[in-house]
Amino acid sequence: MEQIRSIKGTRDILPAEALRWQEIEEIIHDFMELHGYGEIRTPAFEQTNLFTRGVGAETDIVSKEMYSWVDQGGESLTLKPELTAPVVRAFIQHNLAGKAPINRLYYIDSLFRRERPQKGRQRQFHQFGIEAFGSPHPEQDAEVIAIAYKIWGVFGIDEITLHLNSIGSPEIRPEYIQTLRDALATHADKFCHTCNNRLKTNALRVFDCKSETCQYLLDEHAPMILDHITAEDREHFDRLCELLDGMGIAYRLNKKMVRGLDYYTRTTFEITSPVLGAQNSLCGGGRYDRLVEQLGGKKTPAIGFAAGIERLLLALSKKEQLQENPVADIYMITLGNASLIRSLSIADDLRREKGLRVIVETLRRSLKAQLREANRCGANYAVILGDNELVKNIALVKNMKDGEQLKIPLDELEEAFTIGTEHHHTADES
């Protein structure tokens, strides 16, 4: 029979790795709450047109990467390929703007894009991120960027680069794109053919080309959008730079960084890490002052970012090897029927009263095999309770580190592990 496998681009996270995820999620929760952000969780799927309207029908994400289907009621639904649009939808739907002048939200979530998998790219993947609604001022940009910048240090990732740019207000864009096309028209034959296509359809994207010749030509001949923004845009950007300087946040002015989604206005930023390979972006974000309005809400300025958790893990794995962690403090070894019943209730007492992780044998193995198992799962103690011990009302408590073994009366067993617990924790912290 054919084996059923997980879908291409999806994967299982097994216990040893899941522990890493739990640690990471905990760090994110703590860090965001430290900055006054509250968690938001939105549904796994939405109406398809939330994304066509919010992200832009012409973007790659919407035009060819969405998992969409028509449900039994005839409605077109889509697994979320992006998290800003759903958060904006929730913001509008629950009238958060009416409840407070400013809303700071964060999330940790799964998203889905039908792309060809490669290093750092899955079809179901995870992001954490924040969205701050309500403030049009550069200090809001500075707050969001500072969070995006500082959190990597908490994870122990130091080698990062913050790229910063402003693509100005949307009004200037048609005029700028025309200027760009005109400037590059005379060199069109030297650009690669994808760039020539981009110039016609989505001109800003030429800046993303990985070809060295194209990049060289852009440096030589392309007008930069940052040099064409309005005076107000410029003032906003300059003030943001001042604030970042003041916070000691190092950034690289990257005039060629234009972001892929339609909704960005003014500030855009990205954080890259050299350890990731071709997909070197850890985190990307920017301001989107028109999106709330565009999705039917009251005009509200906003800025946010999203960071890839798989990529964070990838950057982290260069530093630390994954290892099997101990899963139990005590392994209960049983030999015989009567002792099994007693062991089960003792195990429950130890879990409930002492908070110890206890596993009871369920394979009816030999004593030797059970001790091997105790060793394998990292238990500090094995409690041996066979029918021989049961008639004497004792248990043998074996310290797995030094091999020392004591006879303990069953009614003193819990107490014996009060000392054991302290032992365990001090050993852990050293």
Add this chain to the structure above:
RNA sequence: GUGGCUGUAGUUCAGUUGGAUAGAGCACCUGACUGUGGCUCAGGAUGUCGUGGGUUCGAGUCCCAUCAGCCACCCCA
């Protein structure tokens, strides 16, 4: 969607110009130690050689297709 590389035991991999019963390390199990783990030693189990077809006296090896994985393009976190 396009291109390149790779699929052999639980796992990491070896397998000669196509040749007999497909191997090794680690892991697992058993014993030495009849109810005492780790270390050591001795032994043991484990394979639709990704799948389907073809060439051949003979295919893990060559050819075609297909599926999966990885990497890159596209694009993005």
